[in-house]
Amino acid sequence: MTPTEPAARGAAAPTAVRPPLPVKMVIAGGFGVGKTTTVGSISEIRPLTTEAAITEVAAGVDDLSHTPHKTTTTVAMDFGCITIDSTLKLYLFGTPGQDRFGFMWDDLVEGALGGLVIVDTRRLDDCYAAVDYFEHKGIPFAVAVNAFDGRVEHALDEVRWALDIAEQVPVFTYDARERGSVRDALLVVLELALARAQG
Template identity: 55%
Template sequence: MAYNGDFEAAEPRSQGLPTALKLLVAGGFGAGKTTFVGAVSEIEPLSTEETITTASIGTDDLTGVGDKRTTTVALDFGRITIDSQYILYLFGTPGQDRFWYMWNELSEGAFGAVVLADTRRLEDCFPSLDFFERRGTPFIVAVNEFEGGHDYGPEEVRAALDLPPGVPIVGCDARDPRSATMVLVTLTKHLISAASATV
């Protein structure tokens, strides 16, 4: 199957719908993006994880992320085949601000995004939220439930992140394929609803 740079099929169906859908998985450093992509991908995910070394001291804030020893320096990539017509391509963004220059490239052609929130460092997902709001990219927030994290309800998270009522907020365990898949189902429903509202 051939694709152009916009991730739309070279031979679209008669309805004009894309057969390849590009989705982003974003969030702060250590929020679980690489784990999420790996949990749902049907292929061995491409990961650009590198070991955190002493060179990152003073640059990477490891407060509240447990024993994290690696970090994504470019992107994560996974794939999910829905059926013979539709394929999801997942792109995980790097979390640290020194890699944010890559976000514009990664977001080209994306239909929507999951913003992973870690309640131990909830403020770390603000840059992702701001980025997608500025670009007009539909997104949902998935609260990754880490041990030792604060147990906030969806409306508490909505208030803390100042999210409009139309943005879905769901809980998830990024390690669990079923849980991560349900996040993508929620995002898909949100995208369909957003598309219907503009017709």
């Protein structure tokens, strides 16, 4: 067939490849629990971070006793993305951990399909606000206990009890530094959110 001849009758027309469906997911938790590390471990692009140096004034406000080597903190958000497969792409938004930046949460969470609340078992009190926020907003979420130095201070059932987490909310350990571990944590949230949407 020459370029000027019509296409053969019944020939299949080329189909357009659909881009992956974008899905927003929020990474939340207290100060220094591993939110920035989580986004950085999994993102397929260089993460956008809004890190600022911890000044003497901030050090007097934020508890650095368990993170003595931490020199920066997120003051707006972290952003990254990961393509799950040809049909789905996660856009990750990490929240700032300090209460004084809480006014940004509503904007960051708007449109999110689900959330991952990161917990440091050495500082459970820092995680109440994130758990309460997602419960109040009715957004499906899972709780990921970050294993600092490869261990956690409390068993998972103790964490669930201490944070008063409902039975239907998954609680598990993970390592914010390990890409595979972060992937598995995000998939838990994704499956939870999709089940809620379909139900």
